[in-house]
Amino acid sequence: MTEPSDRTLSEPDEAIMEATYRALRKHGYADLTIKRIAAEYGKSTAAVHYHYDTKDELLAAFLDYLLDQFVDSIHDVATTDPEDRLELLLDELLVKPQENPDLSIALLEMRSQAPYKAAFSERFQQNDEYIRYMLKAVINHGIDEGVFDDVDADHVTRSLMTIVDGARTRAVVLDEVEALETARRTANEYVDAMLR
Amino acid sequence: MTEPSDRTLSEPDEAIMEATYRALRKHGYADLTIKRIAAEYGKSTAAVHYHYDTKDELLAAFLDYLLDQFVDSIHDVATTDPEDRLELLLDELLVKPQENPDLSIALLEMRSQAPYKAAFSERFQQNDEYIRYMLKAVINHGIDEGVFDDVDADHVTRSLMTIVDGARTRAVVLDEVEALETARRTANEYVDAMLR
Incomplete structure (x- = not known):
C-alpha cells in the first residue's frame, strides 16, 4: 500500500473534492450527479468531466481524499x-x-x-x-x-x-x-x- | 412492539417471501424488480401486485418475514x-x-x-x-x-x-x-x- 500522504492533490482537485463533500452531504450517494457536484464547484459539468469521466471515478478519488484527511489528522x-x-x-x-x-x-x-x-x-x-x-x-x-x-x-x-x-x-x-x-x-x- | 410470531402468514405470502428471498440473493436490492420476483414466484407481476403495490412495500414485508424466521430460530x-x-x-x-x-x-x-x-x-x-x-x-x-x-x-x-x-x-x-x-x-x- 502506498503511503497516502505522499500524494499531493493539485489545486482544482482539492476544490472538486470539497464540492463533492458538500454535494454528498446534501443529496446522498444515490441522488448525487456530476451536475450537482458542478453546482457546488461553481463551474460547468464539463469542468468536472475534464478531471473525472464518471461519478463513480470521482467518488473513488473522494474516498482517497477522505483517507488522506484521516491520515493527516492522525499525523497531528x-x-x-x-x-x-x-x-x-x-x-x-x-x-x-x-x-x-x-x-x-x-x-x-x-x-x-x-x-x-x-x-x-x-x-x-x-x-x-x-x-x-x-x-x-x-x-x-x-x-x-x-x-x-x-x-x-x-x-x-x-x-x-x-x-x-x-x-x-x-x-x-x-x-x-x-x-x-x-x-x-x-x-x-x-x-x-x-x-x- | 407486537410479538412477531403471533402473526401467521397466509399461503401466497409465504411463497412470495421465498421468491423475494431468491430474487434478492440473485439480483441484490438495487436491481430487484417486481418482474424478477414474479419470475421466481412462477406467476405474473399482477399476481405479485395483488398483494403488494410497490417493491419497497413488499420488501418491508420481507423484513418482517426475516424477523419472524429469526424469532422462530430463537424459540427453537x-x-x-x-x-x-x-x-x-x-x-x-x-x-x-x-x-x-x-x-x-x-x-x-x-x-x-x-x-x-x-x-x-x-x-x-x-x-x-x-x-x-x-x-x-x-x-x-x-x-x-x-x-x-x-x-x-x-x-x-x-x-x-x-x-x-x-x-x-x-x-x-x-x-x-x-x-x-x-x-x-x-x-x-x-x-x-x-x-x-
Missing part, C-alpha cells in the same frame, strides 16, 4: 505514548464522526455498493488496512514497552474495527448518533479487558 | 440456562449468517436506505429492539441466578449488537466472511470480561 496526534495514542486514535474513529452524520449516511450507501463496484471495494479495503496498520503499531509499541499485555495484536485490531464499523452502521441505520458514544465505551472496556 | 433454542442460551443467541447472530453472504449483501443495501425509507427504518429499529430485548432478558436472567456479574445489561446488549452489526458490515464491504468468525471471538472476549 503528537503523543507517542502508546496508551494516550490508542485513546486518541479511537477518538478519531468514534468521536469525530459524530460531527458529521450526513457524510456517514452517504458513506454507508457507498459501502453497501462495494460488492458491485471494484473501485469502491479497493478503497474501503485499503482504508481498513491502513487504519488497522496504525492501531496495530500502537498496540505492538505498548506491548514492547510493557504497558500492554502480550496479546494477538492483529485480532485485537480487527475487534476494534468491528466495534467501529458496527457503530458507524448503527448510527445511520437506527438514526442514533449515540451509537458512536456507546461504542466508544465498548472499545474502552474491550481495550481494558484485553490489554491491561 | 430449547435451553433456559443463561450461559448456554447467550452462547446460542450469539451463534444465531454471528455464525448462521456465514451460510448466506448473498442475503447479507442485499440486507446492507437495504440498511443503507433506512435514512430515506421510513418503512425500512421502522423494521430495522423493531428488529434491533427485539434482538436487544432477547439478549437483555438472558443477561438479566444470568444476573438473577448469580452466574453473571451485576452489569448494566442495556449497555452490554448494545455493545454486543455493535459487534454483530460491525461484523455484518465488514463481511460485505471487505468481502470477508471471516469477519463474522472474528466477531464471534470478540463477543466471547467481551462477554467474559463484562459478565464473569
Whole structure:
C-alpha cells in the first residue's frame, strides 16, 4: 500500500473534492450527479468531466481524499505514548464522526455498493488496512514497552474495527448518533479487558 | 412492539417471501424488480401486485418475514440456562449468517436506505429492539441466578449488537466472511470480561 500522504492533490482537485463533500452531504450517494457536484464547484459539468469521466471515478478519488484527511489528522496526534495514542486514535474513529452524520449516511450507501463496484471495494479495503496498520503499531509499541499485555495484536485490531464499523452502521441505520458514544465505551472496556 | 410470531402468514405470502428471498440473493436490492420476483414466484407481476403495490412495500414485508424466521430460530433454542442460551443467541447472530453472504449483501443495501425509507427504518429499529430485548432478558436472567456479574445489561446488549452489526458490515464491504468468525471471538472476549 502506498503511503497516502505522499500524494499531493493539485489545486482544482482539492476544490472538486470539497464540492463533492458538500454535494454528498446534501443529496446522498444515490441522488448525487456530476451536475450537482458542478453546482457546488461553481463551474460547468464539463469542468468536472475534464478531471473525472464518471461519478463513480470521482467518488473513488473522494474516498482517497477522505483517507488522506484521516491520515493527516492522525499525523497531528503528537503523543507517542502508546496508551494516550490508542485513546486518541479511537477518538478519531468514534468521536469525530459524530460531527458529521450526513457524510456517514452517504458513506454507508457507498459501502453497501462495494460488492458491485471494484473501485469502491479497493478503497474501503485499503482504508481498513491502513487504519488497522496504525492501531496495530500502537498496540505492538505498548506491548514492547510493557504497558500492554502480550496479546494477538492483529485480532485485537480487527475487534476494534468491528466495534467501529458496527457503530458507524448503527448510527445511520437506527438514526442514533449515540451509537458512536456507546461504542466508544465498548472499545474502552474491550481495550481494558484485553490489554491491561 | 407486537410479538412477531403471533402473526401467521397466509399461503401466497409465504411463497412470495421465498421468491423475494431468491430474487434478492440473485439480483441484490438495487436491481430487484417486481418482474424478477414474479419470475421466481412462477406467476405474473399482477399476481405479485395483488398483494403488494410497490417493491419497497413488499420488501418491508420481507423484513418482517426475516424477523419472524429469526424469532422462530430463537424459540427453537430449547435451553433456559443463561450461559448456554447467550452462547446460542450469539451463534444465531454471528455464525448462521456465514451460510448466506448473498442475503447479507442485499440486507446492507437495504440498511443503507433506512435514512430515506421510513418503512425500512421502522423494521430495522423493531428488529434491533427485539434482538436487544432477547439478549437483555438472558443477561438479566444470568444476573438473577448469580452466574453473571451485576452489569448494566442495556449497555452490554448494545455493545454486543455493535459487534454483530460491525461484523455484518465488514463481511460485505471487505468481502470477508471471516469477519463474522472474528466477531464471534470478540463477543466471547467481551462477554467474559463484562459478565464473569
